Amino acid sequence: MKSKLYLLLATSTFCVFIGRAIQHLVWDAPFRTLLWDEGLLRGFVENVLGYNWFDYVTSPTTDKMINLSIDLFGVLYLLAAISVFFLNKEGILKKIGMKLQIIGALGLMFLAFLYSKEKFMQLGQLLEYSAQFSAPFLLWYVVTYKEEKFPILFAKCVIALTFICHGLYAVGFYPVPGKFVDMTISTLGVTESVAKDLLLTAGILDFIVAVGIFIPRIQKPMLAYMVLWGTLTSMARLTGHFHIDFLGNTLLQWLPAVIYRAPHALLPLIILTQINNAKDTAKVESPNFSKKLLSNIGLAN
Structure with missing residues (x-):
């Protein structure tokens, strides 16, 4: 099983996992935003564990356990x-x-x-990662069906959500992240006001292509744009933080961020490839993707 579909999905999934593995094993992950949430955990810590909350959050042992949990997730992603x-x-x-x-x-x-949670439970922040956490599900599904089916509608929804949520930040529906502005300035060498205008334009285009991929007559150019833009925004993590004097540290810190965003470009490429190869759209449509997935992990009725 080494078709183009399989290779692209396998590459996409591998990139997500290896990039996140490096992040967790070398750098950090936002586990403390949950495990140091006083409103959520204080009662459990004091009434069940028997610790004073201040002692809990300042304890070196607690910090070591949090770091260990991050490392364990890193090992999971590596495996x-x-x-x-x-x-x-x-x-x-x-x-x-x-x-x-x-x-x-x-x-x-x-x-x-x-x-x-780190962004006050903004739904856009959660769904912006749709393409990343869906890539392994899609690979599992394709392997399960021996490439006879590909859930193209589900895949379109996933990449559309990713672009829409990215656009919500770019246009200012949510506060525009300073890192977006900084990366644009560093990569293109423009002023702050120009960077914000470019982000606004990019955000509007995100919305347009997210809708356009569901319109048969224009879906191909919309997907092609997604491939290009997904590649450029991924590379911006590196170009926007590039320091030649600290090349090793720059690559170690920011190259994983480029790698685990691979699905942002590869998923629309996969969809485009499937559309081009399909003589009959029905052959790649699979409305029972969710049911099949849930039944195999024991969550379906």
Whole structure:
């Protein structure tokens, strides 16, 4: 099983997992936004664990346990990334790999939740990661069906959500992240006001293409734009923070951010490829994707 569909999905999934693995094992993840939430956990910590809240949040032991949990998720993502190479083979490694895809994807959903909580539970922040946490689910599905089916409508919804939510920040529906402005200035060498105007334009285009991919007559150019823009916005994480004097540290810190955003470009490319290859759209449509997925992880009725 080494078709173009499989290779693109496998590459997309591997990039998400390996990028997040490096982030968790080398840098950090926002676990403390949950585990240091006084309003949520103080009662549990003091009444169940028997610790004073101040002692809990200032304890070196607590900090070590949080760091350990981050590392464990990093190991999970690393194993999930490695397992991608065994999904096209039969045997126990494939079975383990398929389980790791689901568990890893659930971990990515949890990570998206943490980032959303960090932004006061903004729904746009949660769904902006749709393409990343959906990539392993899509790979699992394609391997399960031996590439006979691809849930193109689901995939379109996923990438549309990613672009729409990115656009919500770019146009200022949510506060425009300072990092967006800084990356634009650093990459293009423009002023702050020009950077904000460019972000506004990009955000509007995000909305247009997110709708356009559902219109058959214009879906191909819309998807092609997504491939290009997904690539450029991913690369901006590196170009916007590039320091030649600290090249090693720059690459170690920001290259993973480029890598785990691979689905932002590869997923629309996969959809475009499937549309071009399909003689009959029905062959790539699969309305039962969610039901099939939930039944295999034991959540369907």
